[in-house]
Amino acid sequence: MRVMAPILAILLLLGCSQQNDRSSAPGPEQIVRLSDSELKGLDPQKISDLSSLRIASDQFEGLTRLNARGKAEPGLAKAWETSPDGLRWTFELHGGLKFSDGTPFDAALFPEIFLRMRAPGTASPTANLFTNISGIKAISDNRLIVSLASPAPHLPALLAHPALAAIPLHRINNAGDTWTNDRPMITSGAYRLVDWRLNDHARMERNPNWHEDPAPTDTIIWKPMDDSLSAMRLVLAGGADVSADYPDSRHRWLKENHPGLAHSVPYLGSYYFAFNIRKPPFDDSRVRIALSMAVEREWIADKVIGIGNMPAWGLLPPGLAGDIDYKPDWVDWPREKRLQAAGELLADAGYGTKHPLKFEIRFNSSAEHRRVSVALAAMWQPLGVQTSLFNSEAALHFSALRDHDFTLARSGWIGDFPAAENFLSVHQTANGTGNYSGYDNADFDALLAQAIASADPFERQTLMRRAEAMMMADMPVLPLYYYVTRSLVGKRIAGWEDNISNVHPSYTLRIKTQ
Template identity: 35%
Template sequence: MNRRGAVALLLALGAACAVLPGCGQPAAPAAASELRRGNGSEPDSLDPQLARTESALTILRDTYEGLVSLAPDGNPAPGAAESWSMSDDGRRYTFRLRPAARWSNGDPVVAADFVFAWRRLVDPATASQYALMLEPVVNAVAIANGRAAPAALGVTAPDDATLIVELEQPAAWFPALLSHPSTFPVHRPTLAARGTDFSRAGVAVTNGAYVPAAWQIGAYIVARRNPLYRDAARVAIATVRYVHVADPLAELARFRAGELDVTWTTPPGQLARLQQEWPGQLYVTPQLGVHYYGLALDQPPFAGAPALRRALALAVDREWLVAQVLGDGEQPAFGWVPPGVADYAPQAFDWVDWPRARQLAEARELYAAAGYDAEHPLALELRYGRNPVQERVALAVTAMWQEALGVRTALRAEDFRVLRQAIDVRQVPLFRGSWLGDYNDAYSFLQVLRGGFGINLPRYASPEYDAALAAANAAPAGERPELLAAAERRLLADVPLIPLYFTTAKHLVAARVQGWYGNVMNVTYSRDLALR
C-alpha cells in the first residue's frame, strides 16, 4: 500500500471510530457477590447441542460440565468424569463419572445422560451445526448423514457411573474434544416436559457450577451458583452477570465506569495505553483463533473461480493490517491453522515468502485471467458483524483490493444473527468470519472445512481434502501431523477463504477479581474466580 493510500485509509478509519460511543453510563454499584463479565454479542442459544456463538459457549461452560474440563493451562482435566482410560488399540475409552455429580434439581448425573445428549447431537432431527463434533465415534458420521439411527452411536452406559465410547480409529485428541459444550449432557426430564424451552433461563436444569436464572434480551444473562454442583464448596462467587456489549469501545467505557469486572476484549490499537492505565489488570494471551473472509464457493463470483480467489488473497497486505489497523499483538495469517497448536507445524500459502511486488504482480495477472480489468472491475458486497474492529479491517482490506486490483466493494455491517441467517440460506457470497479452536489440535480447524460439515460456511467440497483428513486420522500418531499438513496445503491451494490474522485474547480484569488466568483456549471458568 502506497503512502497516499495508507494516509487516506487511516483518515477513514479515524472517521469511522469518531462516531463510536466512548463513554459509559453512570457506574452501577459493584455487588460483593456478583461477577460482571462482558460477553460480546447476544448468545444465539443456551442449548448445549445448538449453541454456536462464543458468547453462548462461554455461558455453557459455566452452567454445564462435560466429561472433560480444562485446566488453567488449557489442557484437558477431569470434569464430570473423575477419570478415564484408553484400550491398548486406542479405539475404546472408558469414563468413570463422579459419584457426587448432581443436576441442579438434585437428580444424579448418570452415564445415560451423556448417551442421550450425544445421540441428540448427531441426530439430523436436531440440526446441530456441531453434529460432526463426535466424528471419531463409531457411526457418528453415518447417523449425522441420515444413514443410521441415533441408537447406533458407539456409546453405551453399562451402569450409572460408566460410559464406554467406541471409536472408528484411534484419536488421541478425543478427551480434549469432550471439553466442548456441544458434548455436554442435558437434563432429559426437563427436555421431555418443556421441549425447546428446556434450556431457557429460569427453566434450565444444569450440572455446572451455575444455573441460568434470567435473560434480559439485549442486555444480560444472570446465572446463580448451583449449590448441588459436585464441587460447590470451592465456588466463591454467588452470581455471574454476562453483559452483552458487542462494541469494544462501549465495553471499555463501561469497564472504566466500574460497571464491568471483566471485558470480552479491548478496542483495537489501544493496548499500550491500556497497559499504562491499568498495569497488572490487562491480560493478553495467544489464542487458537483465526479471522478470515469467507468466499461462498457455490455462488458467483467465486464458484469455479480459483484464480479470482487467489488474486484477492494475494492482494491483502497482512503485515500492514496487523501493524497499522489492529496493532494489538495479532499475527498475520498466511494459513488456516494458527501457531501454538499442539504437535503441529502450521502451513502457509506457497507465495508467503515472495517480495510484496511479486505478490501484487501475480494478483493482477490472476485478476485479469479471471476476466476483470479497469473497464470491467469486480463489484462485491462485503458483509460483516456490526463491530468497530470488523469495520476497521473491512475498510483496510477493501482499500487494498481497490488499490491493487480496482475491485469495488460495498460494505454492509449488520447484526451477527442476521448475517449468520443470510449465510445459512446462501445469500452472502463474501463475509467476515472467525474460528476459535474447539480443542487444542489441528483437526479442530481443518475439520471445519470438510465437505458436509455444518459450519463449513464457504461450502468447500474437495474429495482430495476430505481424503487427506481421513488418512491423517487413520495414520499412526507419528505420521499424523504431516498428513494433516498435506490437507492444509490442499486447502490453501484451493482458497475457499482468505485468512487475515491470528488472534490474541485481551481482557481487562478489575482489581477486585482474583484468580483470572489466560490460556490458548481463552477459557477462564467463573467457578475458579473470587471477588475481594
C-alpha cells in the same frame, strides 16, 4: 398529599433501583462478568450462542470440563483410557455423584443424555458436532464406553461441551421444557442459577452438591452488555469485574492508561476472504496467487487492526497442528519482487493494462471489514487491479456466500473445538453450500480423510499440515490474520489465564485477598 404521593412513589422506585444495582455490583463474595449479549436459553442442549454456552458451562459439567487454560481435564469422570485404534474410550466416573437438588446419578444417565441430544424433538443446534460419536453405553454404575466412527484425539475437549453435560432428566421427564424455570435450577456443575432478570442480570450461587470442594467465589453475576464501549466504561467505573470485549479503537489507550486491564490474546479463529473459484476471474489459480502475493499481511494486522493479531498465510491457528505455521516460499521476498512475480502471473492469465482485472470486494457491515477491504484494494492498485466495494448486513452477506453470489467476499472461521479438521473440513467438497469458495480437490479431500482416520497423533498432525499446504497452494481463500479475543479483567480478580480457546470458567476465578 396529592403532591407528596407521586414524589414518594418516585423515591421508592429510585430506592428499589439502587438496591437492585447494588445486588448486581461487585462485592467481597461476588464477581460480576459482562457478556456481549443476553441469554438465548438455559437448556444446554438447545443453545449455540457464546453467551448462553458460557453460563451453561458454569452450571453443567460433563465427563470432562475445560480448565482455566482452556484444556480438557477430568470432570464427572475421574479417568479414561483409549483403545489402540482410537475408536473406544472408556470413562470411569467419580462415585456418589449428585445433582444440586441432591438426586444421585451414575453412568446410566449419559446414554440417555446422548439420545435426547440427538432426538429430532430436541432440535439441538450443536448436534452436528457429535456426529463422530456412534454410541455411548454404560457398562457399570461408574463406567461407560464412548464409541467413535473415526479416531478423535480431541474427544476430551468435545465432551466438555455443555450439550453432553449431565442434565437433570429426572426433572425434565416430569416438567418438560419448563424445568429451566426452576429457581434454583437443578444443575451438575459448580454453580446453579437462582435469579434471571431479562436484559439485567443472571445470578448464580454455589452448587451445594458439586462433587468437588465449593467454588472459590460464592456468587457469580452475568450481565448482558452488547455495547463494548459501555462495557469498558462500566469496568473502569468499578461496576463490573470482567468484560468479554472492549472497542478495538481503545486498545492502545487502555494499554497506556490502564496497564494490565486489557487482554488481547490469539484466538481459535482465522480471518480470510473467500474467492468464488466457480467462475472467472477466480477460476484461475494464477490470479488468486498473484493477489495473495501482493498483500502486506503484517501491515494489515498491525496498522489496520492494531490489537495484537498475528498475520496468517494459512488456515490453522498457531499450535493447532504443531509448532510450525504454514508460510509460502515467497513470504520473505521484498515487496518489489513479489509485485513483479504477481504481475507476471496476471499477465500469463491474460490481465494487464489493456485488459485490467476487475472485480467486487464484498463484506458484511463492520468498520473492521471495511478498513481491511480498502487496504486490500490499495495494495492491488500497483498491479492495475480495479476493485469496487459492496457491503451489506451480516444475514444478507452470508446468504450471498451460501448462494455463491459473490466474487471475493469476507469470511473466516472460529473453531468449535481445538482440532485442525474443524478448520479444514469446511473446505471439503462434501460441505456443500458451506464451502463458500467452491473448492473441489479430490486429493485434498482424500488427504484430510486419511488424517481424520489416523489414530497416531504425529501422523495425524503431519497429514493435517500437508492438507493445509495443498489447499494453500490452490489458494481458494485469502488468509489475512488470526483472530484475537479482547477482554478486560479487573485487578481484584485472580485465576484468569489467557488461552487460545478464550475459556474462563467461573469456578477458576476468585477475588484476591487484601
